[in-house]
Amino acid sequence: MKQIIRITKIFRFEMAHALPGYNGLCRHIHGHSYQLEVTASGEPDNRPGHGGEGMVLDFAELKAIVQQEVIQPLDHALMLKEGSMVSFIGNDSELLGKIVWVPWQPTCENMVLDFSRRINGKLPEHVQLCSLKLYETDTSYAEWYASDNL
Numbered sequence: 001m002k003q004i005i006r007i008t009k010i011f012r013f014e015m016a017h018a019l020p021g022y023n024g025l026c027r028h029i030h031g032h033s034y035q036l037e038v039t040a041s042g043e044p045d046n047r048p049g050h051g052g053e054g055m056v057l058d059f060a061e062l063k064a065i066v067q068q069e070v071i072q073p074l075d076h077a078l079m080l081k082e083g084s085m086v087s088f089i090g091n092d093s094e095l096l097g098k099i100v101w102v103p104w105q106p107t108c109e110n111m112v113l114d115f116s117r118r119i120n121g122k123l124p125e126h127v128q129l130c131s132l133k134l135y136e137t138d139t140s141y142a143e144w145y146a147s148d149n150l
């Protein structure tokens with residue numbers, strides 16, 4: 001009988017952002033220590049002697065995908081909505097070396113949606129992305145579930 005198992009890998013990254021138009025302090029540039037939980041599912045490999053025997057997907061492979069698609073581009077970056085004014089900072093390439101421009105408001109919700117698209121495109125065919133949970137603070141998170149978005 002087919003047995004589907006879920007596996008989860010947890011990541012952390014630091015990123016600054018601003019929410020233009022927001023009625024509160026978050027309209028100013030500020031930073032978060034984000035935590036991202038990535039859950040994928042599939043049938044464990046049952047090929048005896050195979051390197052991936054007993055695994056849905058090697059945690060190391062999942063880590064490499066998420067590192068490449070999400071963590072490396074965003075860790076220690078400043079995420080700004082396209083059109084935001086940053087001219088007041090000047091033109092210091094050290095200071096502004098890692099600005100990530102996005103066409104959407106950089107909320108936790110929009111980030112987790114963006115991550116789902118990036119990660120989904122890189123997983124092997126036999127593995128499904130089940131859910132993402134992105135903590136923006138200790139008390140606030142957004143979740144994406146494949147089952148909500150069929």
Ligand SMILES: Nc1nc2c(c(=O)[nH]1)N=C([C@H](O)[C@H](O)COP(=O)(O)OP(=O)(O)OP(=O)(O)O)CN2
Nearest residue numbers: 019024026030032106107108109136137138139140
């Ligand atoms: N639905 C959303 N609401 C808010 C978002 C968001 O992405 N989605 N983002 C922010 C700010 O970025 C803010 O930094 C985080 O909000 P909040 O949890 O209110 O932060 P606090 O430190 O004030 O949390 P407390 O634990 O309640 O002190 C705002 N809203």
